Amino acid sequence: MTEISTPSQFQFREKSLAGKVVLLAGGSGGLGAATASLLAREGALLLIGYRSNGKRARQLQQVLQESAAVVELIEGDLNQAGMVEEYIRRAATLGPLVGMAIFAGDPVRATSPEASTAEAETERMQSSWYANFLGPYQLARRAAQEMVAQGTAGSIVLIATMQAVAPFEKSVAYAAPKAALVHAARVLAYEFGGTNNIGVNVVAPGVTTAGMAAASVAAGKYEHFLQSRVIPRYGKAEDVSRVVRLLLEPDSYITGQVITVDGGLTLRR
Template identity: 35%
Template sequence: MGVTRNITVVTGGGRGIGAAICTRLASEGHDVVIGYRSNAARAQQVREAVEAAGARALTVEMDTADPDDVERLFDAAAELGPITGLVNNAGIVGPVGRLADLEDVAAVERVFAVNVVGVLLCARRAIRDMQGRGGAIVNLSSGAATLGSPGEYVHYAASKAAVDTITIGLAKELGPDGIRVNCVAPGTIWTEIHADPDRPNRIAAKAPLGRAGEPEEIAGAVAWLLSPDASYTTGAILRVSGGL
């Protein structure tokens, strides 16, 4: 009998933390399905890095808040075989500022559509595909979920608190089915998500470790939660935040 490979779907895999997760998983024997929103060239670069590591890869342009796109993503993944893992990484920050000053309500609604509804839609399909075989889901939350992000994006923090709750609820719901559900909550990481490119430098001064994190440091935590070493871990929210 051949060795069964891990097949993991990663949303928001075309850049930043998602790209680092894809390449790290490839190095650990995962075939990777890269969901991305808009930048096909960047997603293709990630795909090439995954393949250079000896793994198979697919790229799928999609919006996690669109149920039809989510179905397309997982239908494409099925071409590689039965999926074993999902990383719900796709997320957006939305407008920055004090809540009283925010005028674009649609932009706030979009944050919840991507960060909460998108997580639920992807998890729902992954659960259906994993039924009877087991698997693992890792959601990406944020240290903001417990810090609240006052003056910057309370709405984003609230959406990530919802991800924490989804993680705990699904871990309890799916444990009997052999599906583990965990969460990584990054602190301030050097990625393009920041409206102010210098924000990581400003926040780093407050962290006990004295610096912002790198995407690869988050990828390592995700890889561990998907690995056999975490076989007794479910419902965990692993904070990777430099001490904040």
């Protein structure tokens, strides 16, 4: 006899981040700021990291604090000696770390072959490797270790790019380290999953009017995707932040996944 499901069987308890510590590395930029705004509304305790734009970070902090949000700032490049540990230490002053999203990176714009020397290309590749892979990876791994030490479940979200999951012309310097980050996230999900209950996932944004793609959108680089109806519109920071929030959900059952937020561009182009 087939068992009949009834509505009373399903328990959709709220999985709120209110009062929970969330670290947003590179969180003062467009995508990070949108995520910070969303989490602040929910009552999360935020530590926002930034590399150099202190004015922008302080403006974001001020706006969020006007709505009684708890927002702390930390300045520093993730690849500076001791900075990863400092991020973790500062987060611990707010309480147990249960969520982290890493927006840190560098767009590493491509140059024409005529304008690029082998030496310059090597320098760009090395710079991108540190900014787009090594720093974010080391922070993600250290945060996962901290969550294990705390004995708490947690969620880590790494921000990649659609260029990490599909080929685009002249994108190697930027896309290759991001693709490495995608694979590293899967490895971390494997290593820290199971009974540790620490989820590690990736969000790969497409063409958005905020974040690293904003300059390319303004220059008309992706206009033909709109004209040919490959995508219905350009993405917004809110599109990405909602997915990040989903993956940060406490006790999430999602791990080791890559969610591409690109309006179908990599599917239909």
